[in-house]
Amino acid sequence: MPIKILIADDHPxxxxxxxxxxxxxxxxxxxxxxxxxxEALDFIEQHLVDIALLDIDMPxxxxxxxxxxxxxxxxxxxxxxxxxxxxxxxxxxxIEIGVKGYMLKTIPSEELLIATKSxxxxxxxxxxxxxxxxxxxxxxxxxxxxxxxPLVEELTSREKEIIKYISQGFTNIQIGEKLFISPRTVDTHxxxxxxxxxxxxxxxxxxxxxxxxxxx
Amino acid sequence: MPIKILIADDHPxxxxxxxxxxxxxxxxxxxxxxxxxxEALDFIEQHLVDIALLDIDMPxxxxxxxxxxxxxxxxxxxxxxxxxxxxxxxxxxxIEIGVKGYMLKTIPSEELLIATKSxxxxxxxxxxxxxxxxxxxxxxxxxxxxxxxPLVEELTSREKEIIKYISQGFTNIQIGEKLFISPRTVDTHxxxxxxxxxxxxxxxxxxxxxxxxxxx
DNA sequence: AAAATACTAGGTTGTTTACCGTAGATTTAA
DNA sequence: TTAAATCTACGGTAAACAACCTAGTATTTT
Numbered sequence: 001m002p003i004k005i006l007i008a009d010d011h012p013x014x015x016x017x018x019x020x021x022x023x024x025x026x027x028x029x030x031x032x033x034x035x036x037x038x039e040a041l042d043f044i045e046q047h048l049v050d051i052a053l054l055d056i057d058m059p060x061x062x063x064x065x066x067x068x069x070x071x072x073x074x075x076x077x078x079x080x081x082x083x084x085x086x087x088x089x090x091x092x093x094x095i096e097i098g099v100k101g102y103m104l105k106t107i108p109s110e111e112l113l114i115a116t117k118s119x120x121x122x123x124x125x126x127x128x129x130x131x132x133x134x135x136x137x138x139x140x141x142x143x144x145x146x147x148x149x150p151l152v153e154e155l156t157s158r159e160k161e162i163i164k165y166i167s168q169g170f171t172n173i174q175i176g177e178k179l180f181i182s183p184r185t186v187d188t189h190x191x192x193x194x195x196x197x198x199x200x201x202x203x204x205x206x207x208x209x210x211x212x213x214x215x216x
Numbered sequence: 217m218p219i220k221i222l223i224a225d226d227h228p229x230x231x232x233x234x235x236x237x238x239x240x241x242x243x244x245x246x247x248x249x250x251x252x253x254x255e256a257l258d259f260i261e262q263h264l265v266d267i268a269l270l271d272i273d274m275p276x277x278x279x280x281x282x283x284x285x286x287x288x289x290x291x292x293x294x295x296x297x298x299x300x301x302x303x304x305x306x307x308x309x310x311i312e313i314g315v316k317g318y319m320l321k322t323i324p325s326e327e328l329l330i331a332t333k334s335x336x337x338x339x340x341x342x343x344x345x346x347x348x349x350x351x352x353x354x355x356x357x358x359x360x361x362x363x364x365x366p367l368v369e370e371l372t373s374r375e376k377e378i379i380k381y382i383s384q385g386f387t388n389i390q391i392g393e394k395l396f397i398s399p400r401t402v403d404t405h406x407x408x409x410x411x412x413x414x415x416x417x418x419x420x421x422x423x424x425x426x427x428x429x430x431x432x
Numbered sequence: 433a434a435a436a437t438a439c440t441a442g443g444t445t446g447t448t449t450a451c452c453g454t455a456g457a458t459t460t461a462a
Numbered sequence: 463t464t465a466a467a468t469c470t471a472c473g474g475t476a477a478a479c480a481a482c483c484t485a486g487t488a489t490t491t492t
Contacts, residue, residue, distance in 0.1 A: 114326060131346060169423060181440070191479095204384075207383060207385060210426045372467085372468065404472090406450085407449095411451090437491090439486105439489100450477070452473100457469085
């Protein structure tokens with residue numbers, strides 16, 4: 001029973017190239033070559049597909065949206081991206097969505113075969129260029145999350161203590177009891193904190209706390 | 217002319233396993249199996265080697281020091297690591313030193329062959345687990361050490377959507393506007409979410425969202 | 433000594449959230 | 463075809479929070 005592959009790419013030449021890679025092997029069977037994400041979804045709805053190889057840039061429905069839909073609606077169809085993009089944010093996003101593989105189109109044919117087989121066997125596959133892309137830019141991507149706001153410096157140690165308790169889910173009254181101060185005092189601190197970091201509700205306050213490592 | 221491979225690993229069984237992988241192929245030739253970094257260097261000084269496959273944990277001289285020496289002194293010997301470590305810091309360090317590949321020992325034999333060939337052809341190779349390891353460093357600090365709650369599974373996709381907006385600091389009214397539903401409906405979702413994950417204020421709700429990667 | 437900062441506490445007012453219930457419409461599963 | 467789940471929406475009440483305000487005490491800085 002060959003591995004059933006769907007290829008989605010709006011460049012016919014590339015799609016054919018990928019198709020040829022698989023057609024010389026009896027382990028694989030290309031069951032569809034489509035031009036966009038919508039067509040891919042339509043096909044998957046009607047037929048059995050093991051692996052969907054999706055390009056990102058496609059008309060009507062792009063590969064990202066298509067991947068999302070497939071992963072949500074067709075649990076047993078594995079999704080791998082085959083793209084020219086190597087922006088870490090895109091790659092990261094896709095991996096979080098749940099794609100099993102991400103390959104750049106520079107991947108050699110034989111590696112693509114291995115990759116496809118790995119993915120079919122419930123493993124994951126990312127080719128070297130992807131790893132390098134993540135690595136080379138990971139400082140910036142990393143900082144996007146880890147970078148501390150300079151506003152943290154504005155907070156006094158008492159305020160950081162308060163924000164910690166707030167982010168742990170305690171109410172002003174509970175915090176007051178813990179710190180042996182009036183809940184009104186806690187409220188004052190809370191107000192001051194929010195003014196300093198320029199947020200206007202608990203949700204944003206806690207978001208700030210998490211992003212700045214103030215959560216204990 | 218086969219690709220000349222040196223294997224350095226202090227576990228004889230593993231070293232033999234790797235050796236066997238290559239010996240069934242005439243493209244490759246294992247010219248040495250050594251037990252530590254020092255022996256590897258000694259061998260390379262006397263013989264021609266195309267690729268050195270190094271373990272990290274070895275007595276006398278470890279794989280990291282060995283890799284450094286090889287890369288500095290023997291420009292035409294390519295170095296790849298084959299290890300059980302997947303700490304991003306180690307991997308990053310080695311890539312900065314200049315190793316051409318990093319594979320975990322969980323790599324399938326056939327993938328190892330492809331990898332070795334790629335590296336011989338002046339490409340780089342990192343297997344999927346390595347990418348994942350790097351990626352985990354890439355994502356936010358918060359989910360790193362905290363385990364995800366099974367309660368996430370209880371949430372419907374709509375509820376996850378709501379929780380995402382809440383954690384972004386939007387009020388029920390704002391969320392209602394975004395999703396074209398009544399703020400009362402948002403409130404109902406909110407109530408249901410809080411019941412499901414057993415929290416009783418926004419703070420805890422957002423804490424939950426952050427710890428479970430529901431913050432977009 | 434005066435000014436600034438931090439911590440404390442309270443007043444007031446309006447908004448938002450938390451929790452309780454009910455309930456129709458639609459989709460999904462048994 | 464019931465049954466269950468999901469998404470939708472509303473009423474009401476109490477608690478918590480958000481945004482203003484003043485103000486005393488203590489400590490540090492200028």
